[in-house]
Amino acid sequence: MTEDIASIIAQAEDHMQKAISHLEAELIKIRAGKANPQMIDGIVVDYYGSPMPINQVANISVMDARTLSIQPWEKNMLQPIERAIIAANIGINPQNDGNLIRLFLPPLTEERRKELAKRCHGEAEHSRVAIRNIRRDAIEHIKRLQKNGLSEDAAKDAEADVQQTTDKFIAAVEKHLAAKEKEIMSV
Numbered sequence: 001m002t003e004d005i006a007s008i009i010a011q012a013e014d015h016m017q018k019a020i021s022h023l024e025a026e027l028i029k030i031r032a033g034k035a036n037p038q039m040i041d042g043i044v045v046d047y048y049g050s051p052m053p054i055n056q057v058a059n060i061s062v063m064d065a066r067t068l069s070i071q072p073w074e075k076n077m078l079q080p081i082e083r084a085i086i087a088a089n090i091g092i093n094p095q096n097d098g099n100l101i102r103l104f105l106p107p108l109t110e111e112r113r114k115e116l117a118k119r120c121h122g123e124a125e126h127s128r129v130a131i132r133n134i135r136r137d138a139i140e141h142i143k144r145l146q147k148n149g150l151s152e153d154a155a156k157d158a159e160a161d162v163q164q165t166t167d168k169f170i171a172a173v174e175k176h177l178a179a180k181e182k183e184i185m186s187v
Contacts, residue, residue, distance in 0.1 A: 005161075009161050036062070045080050054081060120181055
């Protein structure tokens with residue numbers, strides 16, 4: 001039975017790690033004043049009738065702290081890329097010069113910083129909920145094992161291990177949130 005418990009805890013830990021990875025990916029997309037190519041990773045461009053991520057039809061680079069440049073591999077992709085950026089509503093107007101598209105990130109206002117911090121809190125809450133759901137599922141598995149003959153002490157110990165793992169990952173969420181909030185709020 002202990003193999004089953006170890007398997008349940010390992011599986012829960014793996015799923016919780018995936019929730020943390022997802023949080024990290026979402027927090028990278030929230031801009032913090034500095035230009036970052038991952039800010040536009042979620043934008044999809046119409047490439048000859050099929051949707052493609054922007055980084056698969058163009059080269060994205062950071063020109064300086066507040067400017068991204070997008071160099072399409074085909075010149076006729078300038079317009080679709082520009083339309084996709086506008087449609088994505090990321091708060092940045094693309095500047096098309098006929099060869100490449102520049103994205104100038106305006107300096108963040110205090111109001112915009114608070115709005116971005118609120119969005120970070122929302123992403124962190126999604127991760128916390130996901131981690132708690134994983135904990136609930138793991139504890140349900142342990143209770144099923146207890147009905148099938150696992151001792152009550154072993155079940156309580158396993159539940160305590162699951163809770164300890166959950167606490168560790170919730171603390172990681174808080175650490176990521178605090179770091180991103182500090183990055184956003186620093187002028």
